[in-house]
Amino acid sequence: ATQPLAPGAVLLRRFARSCDEALLAGVAQVLAQAPLRHLVTPGGFRMSVAMSNCGALGWVSDLAGYRYDAKDPQSGHPWPAMPAAFRDLAVAAARAGGFEGFSPDACLINRYEPGTRLSLHQDRDEGHYDWPIVSVSLGLPAVFLFGGPKRSDKAQRVPLAHGDVVVWGGPSRLHYHGVLPVKEGVHALTGGCRINLTFRKAG
Ligand code: MD3
Ligand code: FE
Numbered sequence: 001a002t003q004p005l006a007p008g009a010v011l012l013r014r015f016a017r018s019c020d021e022a023l024l025a026g027v028a029q030v031l032a033q034a035p036l037r038h039l040v041t042p043g044g045f046r047m048s049v050a051m052s053n054c055g056a057l058g059w060v061s062d063l064a065g066y067r068y069d070a071k072d073p074q075s076g077h078p079w080p081a082m083p084a085a086f087r088d089l090a091v092a093a094a095r096a097g098g099f100e101g102f103s104p105d106a107c108l109i110n111r112y113e114p115g116t117r118l119s120l121h122q123d124r125d126e127g128h129y130d131w132p133i134v135s136v137s138l139g140l141p142a143v144f145l146f147g148g149p150k151r152s153d154k155a156q157r158v159p160l161a162h163g164d165v166v167v168w169g170g171p172s173r174l175h176y177h178g179v180l181p182v183k184e185g186v187h188a189l190t191g192g193c194r195i196n197l198t199f200r201k202a203g
Helices: 017-033 084-096 170-174
Strands: 002-006 009-012 050-054 058-062 065-069 106-112 118-121 133-139 142-146 156-160 165-168 177-179 194-200
Touching: 002 170, 009 084, 017 050, 017 084, 017 106, 017 133, 017 194, 050 058, 058 106, 084 133, 084 165, 084 194
Parallel strands: none
Antiparallel strands: 002 009, 009 165, 050 106, 058 065, 106 194, 118 177, 133 165, 133 194, 142 156, 142 177
């Protein structure tokens, strides 16, 4: 089922269900080369979400700021290649959301353990606001906060379950968003955590 959330934002419930095992095999392969880590914000706070990346560019944060980098600062090596199953899913979801020709060069992997949250923010470090961000939720469910163009705009709460995919394009691309603390639970494929993949055109 396709649900419009806001102009330019399309929720594709369960879109990634049929390829969930291939996606999680890809996650394991990437994390073997570029392990999850807790980044530090420019303000000096340790993020509760653990992150890694694959693709030509990866999102990083440290005391110097937020940016995309071709290398994993922890290893000094390029980020692992984007698995074919990742790219194929992201391209198909973007097409279903109305964005033909999406060619992501960055995939951020976020891991949420119970209690982990992501506070309201905008994604403004990519060079291409005309392309959408495609997000894929795997494992434990979460409540996503989807606000407006200003931090103070009222946010809608959108429950996201395993396999749900959202294409965030058009005016929604720069809206504030976040994730409420993930509740304890067990999922057959991920165990006690939620994994989120976000595909972007960053370079
Ligand atoms: C709406 N991740 O990595 S994905 C992020 O569940 C991030 O891990 C969350 O926000 C997560 O930056 C949410 C959904 C998402 C991603 C980007 C957006 C929603 C968005 C950009 C604009 C509007
Ligand atoms: Fe974000």
